[in-house]
Amino acid sequence: MRSRRWLRxxxxxxxxxxxxxxxxxxxxxxxxxxxxxxxxxxxSDAGIGxxxxxxxxxxxGVTVTRVxxxxxxxxxxxxxxxxxxxxxxxxVDTDKLDSxxxxxxxVLVAPDRAALTRSDWPIAVRSDRWAPATAxxxxxxxxxxxxxxxxxRDLTYMPDDGSCYDGALITVASGAATVTVVxxxxxxxxxxxxxxxxxxxxxxxxxxxxxxxxxDVHEREKPPAPPSRPPTTRPTLPPQQDGGGRSDAGRANPxxxxxxxxxxxxxxxxxxxxxxxxxxxARRLGTPVPEPLPSRVPAFETVLGHARLYQxxxxxxxxxxxxxxAATRRIADHLGLPPGAxxxxxxxxxxxxxxxxxxILGPGHPDDDDELVAAAAAVQALExxxxxxxx
Amino acid sequence: MxxxxxxxxxxxxxxxxALLPAPWLAAGGVVGVVVLLALxxxxxxxxxxxxxxxxxxxxxxxxxxxATVTLTVTNTADREVRLRLRDSWVPxxxxxxxxxxxxxxxxxxxxxxxxxxxxxxxxxPAVRVTLRSLGPLGLAYRQRRRTFDDQLTPAWNLRVLPRxxxxxxxxxxxxxxxxxxxxxxxxxxxxxxxxxxxxxxxIGDDVRSIDWRASARHHDVVVRTWRPERDRRVLCVxxxxxxxxxxxxxxxxxxxxxxxxxxxxVLATRAGDRVDLLGLDSEVRVRAGGxxxxxxxxxxxxxxxxxxxALAETDFSLLARELLRRDRKRSLVVIFxxxxxxxxxxGLLPVLPRLAARHKVLxxxxxxxxxxxxxxxxxxxxxTDVHTAAAVERxxxxxxxxxxxxxxxxxxxxxxxxxxFAGRVSDVYLLLKAAGRL
Numbered sequence: 138m139r140s141r142r143w144l145r146x147x148x149x150x151x152x153x154x155x156x157x158x159x160x161x162x163x164x165x166x167x168x169x170x171x172x173x174x175x176x177x178x179x180x181s182d183a184g185i186g187x188x189x190x191x192x193x194x195x196x197x198g199v200t201v202t203r204v205x206x207x208x209x210x211x212x213x214x215x216x217x218x219x220x221x222x223x224x225x226x227x228x229v230d231t232d233k234l235d236s237x238x239x240x241x242x243x244v245l246v247a248p249d250r251a252a253l254t255r256s257d258w259p260i261a262v263r264s265d266r267w268a269p270a271t272a273x274x275x276x277x278x279x280x281x282x283x284x285x286x287x288x289x290r291d292l293t294y295m296p297d298d299g300s301c302y303d304g305a306l307i308t309v310a311s312g313a314a315t316v317t318v319v320x321x322x323x324x325x326x327x328x329x330x331x332x333x334x335x336x337x338x339x340x341x342x343x344x345x346x347x348x349x350x351x352x353d354v355h356e357r358e359k360p361p362a363p364p365s366r367p368p369t370t371r372p373t374l375p376p377q378q379d380g381g382g383r384s385d386a387g388r389a390n391p392x393x394x395x396x397x398x399x400x401x402x403x404x405x406x407x408x409x410x411x412x413x414x415x416x417x418x419a420r421r422l423g424t425p426v427p428e429p430l431p432s433r434v435p436a437f438e439t440v441l442g443h444a445r446l447y448q449x450x451x452x453x454x455x456x457x458x459x460x461x462x463a464a465t466r467r468i469a470d471h472l473g474l475p476p477g478a479x480x481x482x483x484x485x486x487x488x489x490x491x492x493x494x495x496x497i498l499g500p501g502h503p504d505d506d507d508e509l510v511a512a513a514a515a516v517q518a519l520e521x522x523x524x525x526x527x528x
Numbered sequence: 529m530x531x532x533x534x535x536x537x538x539x540x541x542x543x544x545x546a547l548l549p550a551p552w553l554a555a556g557g558v559v560g561v562v563v564l565l566a567l568x569x570x571x572x573x574x575x576x577x578x579x580x581x582x583x584x585x586x587x588x589x590x591x592x593x594x595a596t597v598t599l600t601v602t603n604t605a606d607r608e609v610r611l612r613l614r615d616s617w618v619p620x621x622x623x624x625x626x627x628x629x630x631x632x633x634x635x636x637x638x639x640x641x642x643x644x645x646x647x648x649x650x651x652x653p654a655v656r657v658t659l660r661s662l663g664p665l666g667l668a669y670r671q672r673r674r675t676f677d678d679q680l681t682p683a684w685n686l687r688v689l690p691r692x693x694x695x696x697x698x699x700x701x702x703x704x705x706x707x708x709x710x711x712x713x714x715x716x717x718x719x720x721x722x723x724x725x726x727x728x729x730x731i732g733d734d735v736r737s738i739d740w741r742a743s744a745r746h747h748d749v750v751v752r753t754w755r756p757e758r759d760r761r762v763l764c765v766x767x768x769x770x771x772x773x774x775x776x777x778x779x780x781x782x783x784x785x786x787x788x789x790x791x792x793x794v795l796a797t798r799a800g801d802r803v804d805l806l807g808l809d810s811e812v813r814v815r816a817g818g819x820x821x822x823x824x825x826x827x828x829x830x831x832x833x834x835x836x837x838a839l840a841e842t843d844f845s846l847l848a849r850e851l852l853r854r855d856r857k858r859s860l861v862v863i864f865x866x867x868x869x870x871x872x873x874x875g876l877l878p879v880l881p882r883l884a885a886r887h888k889v890l891x892x893x894x895x896x897x898x899x900x901x902x903x904x905x906x907x908x909x910x911x912t913d914v915h916t917a918a919a920v921e922r923x924x925x926x927x928x929x930x931x932x933x934x935x936x937x938x939x940x941x942x943x944x945x946x947x948x949f950a951g952r953v954s955d956v957y958l959l960l961k962a963a964g965r966l
Binding site for chain 1: 529530531532534535536538539541542543545546551552554555558559612614616617618619620627648655656658660671674677773774775776780781836837839866896898899902904905909910911912913914915916917918919920921922923924925
């Protein structure tokens with residue numbers, strides 16, 4: 138019995154938990170993994186690859202150079218103004234990309250908070266969504282306007298001015314380079330490029346220059362050996378949280394010195410006294426004794442329950458029939474009529490008009506509660522009148 | 529274990545760390561001294577193993593009256609014991625005081641009396657005596673595990689006899705029995721069946737009751753007179769199943785049945801009948817009665833006191849079996865139960881014809897006075913009142929039908945409201961007795 142009750146409380150929560158867990162697992166499986174070799178790779182024909190986009194760009198006369206490390210990317214860009222596409226900003230050491238040549242366009246595909254924090258571009262994540270959504274450009278950017286609605290709204294960014302697609306596409310100038318962030322990977326993927334204005338947006342973003350360096354990294358890049366000089370402070374970022382406490386750990390707590398030892402000793406003694414008091418109160422002089430209690434249920438409980446069921450079901454006809462049948466039986470009993478006497482017998486015995494009696498005791502169902510109450514009151518009044526009782 | 533005095537002593541030492549030059553040393557000193565004192569106290573506390581407990585006092589009390597049970601504690605050890613003791617009873621036994629204190633020198637006894645004012649009838653057992661031996665300083669005490677106390681506790685059970693509210697109508701019923709016994713000597717055969725006395729014939733007597741042999745001896749016409757039977761049998765059957773647990777007013781239905789059965793038992797005993805008691809639900813809970821006229825009533829009352837409603841369906845085939853097991857003499861079987869249609873249809877009705885063939889069966893049920901109130905609509909009725917009245921009418925109609933069915937199966941049905949239920953049951957008994965139909 139007790140275990141059943143426990144189950145009753147636990148099952149809805151367990152079902153909810155299973156639903157949430159299942160959804161999270163399915164979402165994790167369905168969302169593409171940047172660690173996958175095919176992810177936005179210009180040489181992959183898989184659904185999450187980007188061979189289609191690379192082919193279209195080549196068709197427009199853009200030279201696509203695929204590189205697999207940020208150092209190679211910097212080498213490839215040295216030739217002059219070009220576009221650098223970073224498909225996996227989370228895995229690339231974005232700090233290094235600051236040293237690109239002047240006039241370089243950098244396009245980042247869905248960089249997360251960590252990737253943006255590592256770089257010093259004045260961009261921050263504003264919000265993120267469960268799945269990419271389509272958005273209208275809503276800005277004056279030529280590429281976006283030409284492309285129209287596209288499925289880019291997954292991560293959105295700050296600052297708001299100069300942003301397209303509700304903040305999903307932002308272009309900012311950082312030093313000599315221009316940095317563009319795109320909120321979702323969908324416009325670049327083989328299986329999604331054909332939807333909405335995805336293709337136009339992706340090719341528009343990447344075909345601005347004749348040279349495109351495609352940084353195709355699928356493993357986390359090793360950070361360079363730590364330099365001997367202290368790390369440069371970054372004015373745009375808040376200081377790291379974990380540095381503060383560690384340096385103070387060796388020092389004594391100043392609070393300890395602020396009060397005399399006598400206070401601490403007294404407090405310790407007080408704590409001990411209170412503990413002793415709790416211990417003394419904890420041991421009982423005998424455990425409580427259980428008592429088998431009698432039932433508290435009144436005998437007419439089921440009757441009231443039945444009445445509530447009638448009311449909830451709106452069984453006005455049934456209720457009234459019961460009252461009429463009982464009244465008829467009692468009246469017949471009172472008048473000395475044989476059991477089973479009907480309305481006509483009662484009318485004959487009492488001298489009341491048969492039609493009146495028939496209206497009160499005969500069939501006929503009320504339509505609403507007011508009629509029901511009136512009919513029941515009439516039945517009771519008739520019975521009292523015939524029996525000569527005072528109400 | 530330590531007492532609150534231990535904590536208080538530590539608190540007394542609180543100013544010392546502030547007043548003395550070495551605060552931590554002072555604090556440690558306070559703790560050390562108090563702990564040392566407590567250890568000495570614990571060692572000096574008398575042993576609990578030498579204590580012996582014994583109980584004496586009331587074993588039976590009427591509900592509403594006060595009983596006293598004395599607990600005698602004897603110290604057989606050779607050290608003094610400062611005892612604090614709690615005599616635990618079930619809460620409904622109403623035991624006071626909560627704890628007793630006593631100082632017991634070696635080889636002495638001490639009487640501790642517990643006053644009990646029970647709040648319910650039935651068996652009220654003493655559960656446990658918890659012992660605690662305090663040290664002379666009152667800083668620490670010895671108390672053993674619960675199993676130790678359980679072993680030492682002497683068992684005791686106080687049987688609380690049920691309240692008997694219909695006692696007030698008892699004198700009236702008894703006077704009617706006296707009338708039945710003396711004044712109304714039935715004339716002729718057919719009424720009484722027991723021979724009473726011979727008396728002279730007066731005109732109007734049944735000529736068939738003339739005793740010719742006695743008339744020859746007396747030189748006069750003498751008739752035999754008859755009186756109501758004595759030594760009839762009355763069997764009170766109390767249904768303690770689930771329907772008896774529901775409350776009528778403020779008490780379970782079973783309590784009303786017990787009250788009526790008590791009145792009937794007292795009347796029947798005074799009228800010279802034999803009373804037996806059977807309490808049953810899914811099994812037979814109590815079987816009481818028998819013995820002589822003087823001992824049967826206490827036995828029956830004692831049996832009734834032990835009855836409690838059980839949450840089980842009543843098995844009336846047990847009743848049939850029980851009656852077959854007894855002797856074959858005709859008796860009045862009074863079944864105290866509830867006229868609920870479903871349990872009756874499945875339980876009592878199938879066995880009733882067999883019972884009624886040999887015995888006079890009376891089915892007695894308390895009606896809830898609340899139901900009668902609910903049938904009448906209030907001055908300004910709402911739809912809820914109408915539906916409630918309809919539901920009540922439905923139950924009452926079912927009950928009437930059930931009563932008809934039971935009557936057709938050979939039982940006499942008593943369905944009365946709570947205040948005069950007991951009176952109605954004994955009236956029917958007196959009526960049957962007067963008519964000689966027992």
